[in-house]
Amino acid sequence: MSDSPSPDAMIFLDEVSKQYSGQDAAAVSELSLEIKRGEFVVLVGPSGCGKTTTLRMINRLVEPTHGRIFIDGKDVTHADVDDLRRGIGYVIQQIGLLPHLTIADNIALVPKMLGMKKSGRRQRAKELLEMVGLDPSTYADRYPRQLSGGQQQRVGVARALAADPPVMLMDEPFGAVDPIAREKLQMEFLRLQERIRKTIVMVTHDIDEALRLGDRIAIFGPGSRLAQFDTPLEILSNPADDFVRDFVGSGAPVRRLSLLKVSDVIAALPPETPGGANAVAIDAGESVHRALELVLGSRAEGIEVSVPGEGSRYLGLQTLLTAAAQPAKVLS
Amino acid sequence: MSLVSYMEDNAGNLLFLAEQHIELVLISVAFSAVIGIGLALLTQSAPGVRQALLSLTGSLLTIPSFALFALMIPVLGLGVAPTVAALTVYGIFPILRNTVTGIEEVDPAVVEAARGLGMGSGQRMRTVVLPLAWPVILNGIRTATIMLVATAAIGAIVRGPGLGQLIFRGLERIGGANALEEALSGVIGVVLVALVLDLLFIVIAKITALRGLNV
Numbered sequence: 001m002s003d004s005p006s007p008d009a010m011i012f013l014d015e016v017s018k019q020y021s022g023q024d025a026a027a028v029s030e031l032s033l034e035i036k037r038g039e040f041v042v043l044v045g046p047s048g049c050g051k052t053t054t055l056r057m058i059n060r061l062v063e064p065t066h067g068r069i070f071i072d073g074k075d076v077t078h079a080d081v082d083d084l085r086r087g088i089g090y091v092i093q094q095i096g097l098l099p100h101l102t103i104a105d106n107i108a109l110v111p112k113m114l115g116m117k118k119s120g121r122r123q124r125a126k127e128l129l130e131m132v133g134l135d136p137s138t139y140a141d142r143y144p145r146q147l148s149g150g151q152q153q154r155v156g157v158a159r160a161l162a163a164d165p166p167v168m169l170m171d172e173p174f175g176a177v178d179p180i181a182r183e184k185l186q187m188e189f190l191r192l193q194e195r196i197r198k199t200i201v202m203v204t205h206d207i208d209e210a211l212r213l214g215d216r217i218a219i220f221g222p223g224s225r226l227a228q229f230d231t232p233l234e235i236l237s238n239p240a241d242d243f244v245r246d247f248v249g250s251g252a253p254v255r256r257l258s259l260l261k262v263s264d265v266i267a268a269l270p271p272e273t274p275g276g277a278n279a280v281a282i283d284a285g286e287s288v289h290r291a292l293e294l295v296l297g298s299r300a301e302g303i304e305v306s307v308p309g310e311g312s313r314y315l316g317l318q319t320l321l322t323a324a325a326q327p328a329k330v331l332s
Numbered sequence: 333m334s335l336v337s338y339m340e341d342n343a344g345n346l347l348f349l350a351e352q353h354i355e356l357v358l359i360s361v362a363f364s365a366v367i368g369i370g371l372a373l374l375t376q377s378a379p380g381v382r383q384a385l386l387s388l389t390g391s392l393l394t395i396p397s398f399a400l401f402a403l404m405i406p407v408l409g410l411g412v413a414p415t416v417a418a419l420t421v422y423g424i425f426p427i428l429r430n431t432v433t434g435i436e437e438v439d440p441a442v443v444e445a446a447r448g449l450g451m452g453s454g455q456r457m458r459t460v461v462l463p464l465a466w467p468v469i470l471n472g473i474r475t476a477t478i479m480l481v482a483t484a485a486i487g488a489i490v491r492g493p494g495l496g497q498l499i500f501r502g503l504e505r506i507g508g509a510n511a512l513e514e515a516l517s518g519v520i521g522v523v524l525v526a527l528v529l530d531l532l533f534i535v536i537a538k539i540t541a542l543r544g545l546n547v
Contacts, residue, residue: 059448061444061447061448081450082450082451082452083450084450085447085448085449085450086449086450087450090445090448090449092441092444092445092448094439094441094444094445095441095445096439096441096442096443096444096445096446097442097445098442098445098446098459098460099439099442099464099542099544099545100463100464100542100543100544100545101544102544109446109449109451110449110450113449113450113451113455143543143544143545144544145544145545156445159449160449169448
């Protein structure tokens with residue numbers, strides 16, 4: 001145990017280990033991980049790799065056998081657990097709403113434990129329902145079993161956010177909802193995160209979900225080895241080893257397209273003269289995936305992007321494809 | 333004299349004894365509930381002890397009630413005390429068992445979520461586990477109560493209060509005037525008391541039902 005967290009670290013695990021008694025191998029061994037303020041980090045890996053144990057050590061639902069945990073610069077390894085947990089949002093796959101309390105009372109659980117007055121709690125619950133896209137006048141006084149799975153999960157997120165904690169931990173939060181609702185929830189959650197900028201650590205076994213949501217992704221290998229901890233684009237472009245390459249699976253070049261923005265490509269290339277009049281206009285913030293979709297869909301030869309201060313730039317289909325195939329070149 | 337006219341003539345005494353009987357059962361069940369629920373909570377983190385207690389209180393039920401009442405005499409003498417003590421012993425098992433089952437049946441995800449939100453163990457018990465286990469616990473208390481209504485009648489052999497007195501007095505002098513009527517009116521009284529108390533529990537269950545569970 002040597003390091004101390006850097007100033008912009010919100011969560012810092014310092015060589016934490018978890019050894020369950022009666023088991024030969026440690027569930028997690030000497031793992032160090034630094035997560036920055038406002039960052040959305042996804043822990044992903046095959047089952048038994050220690051990702052969930054790692055998550056649960058952050059709010060000490062699992063007590064580490066060795067190592068230290070820092071939250072916002074403070075060593076919380078031996079702090080009061082209940083106080084610690086009230087300051088950290090927690091969302092689980094099974095949601096775990098209290099079935100005998102109304103939605104509003106469920107959301108207000110942590111504010112209540114922190115001593116907030118009843119009228120304030122109700123007001124807070126309503127704000128949060130609105131934040132997660134549920135109409136307070138309809139849902140505040142309902143009971144959990146009157147809601148669909150997706151609605152319950154939104155309430156679970158609202159409950160975790162109730163005391164405005166800087167950190168949120170999420171254990172496969174979208175795992176129990178059907179695929180269509182899941183994608184919608186994921187996108188809504190990303191939009192919510194853009195507004196609230198919490199430090200989020202999420203566990204999933206689904207690499208596509210990890211790529212879609214994470215600012216950075218920690219890929220765990222067997223034996224709780226941290227195989228790679230990097231941005232989605234880096235993981236797709238430069239997998240650290242064969243394990244990561246296998247885990248990410250095939251089709252990496254195509255999946256990468258949705259992570260690469262048109263503006264990235266423009267920044268990396270010298271201006272190009274329009275090859276033909278047949279170009280589609282597109283916003284610089286769109287993904288290369290979307291750009292290719294438009295070009296192919298309308299049988300155009302390239303895209304026309306308006307760049308502030310530079311006028312409009314043209315990119316040919318060939319350029320887009322080259323960029324997609326060699327993102328490292330584009331990004332460097 | 334017919335049974336009906338016998339009961340009419342002795343209505344005052346019958347009602348008095350029925351009231352005694354109900355009181356006796358409710359007091360004993362209250363003790364059983366405190367002990368049964370208390371033991372379940374105390375052994376929360378000691379499953380071995382809990383299992384041993386379940387076996388012990390379960391096997392106490394196999395002692396014939398006649399014998400258990402008699403066994404109380406050297407310790408507690410005659411009258412109310414030995415009757416309540418013996419009935420309390422019988423009532424523990426159904427309540428303990430249902431409390432344990434009720435607690436075990438609470439959805440672990442709900443408890444885990446409460447823990448993750450920073451709810452301490454005592455508060456978790458009070459606001460999550462016990463309310464959700466309550467319907468099962470209440471059913472245990474109800475079972476114990478109905479069981480004790482019947483057993484309480486045997487308490488008359490140690491001069492315990494209640495309708496058992498009629499049954500034993502009648503049987504002692506069977507063949508005498510109105511002996512059979514006396515014994516039978518005691519039996520009918522016991523059945524009616526059981527019905528009344530069962531109804532009481534249906535009402536309690538309705539009143540204490542948690543909103544949100546049956547929607």
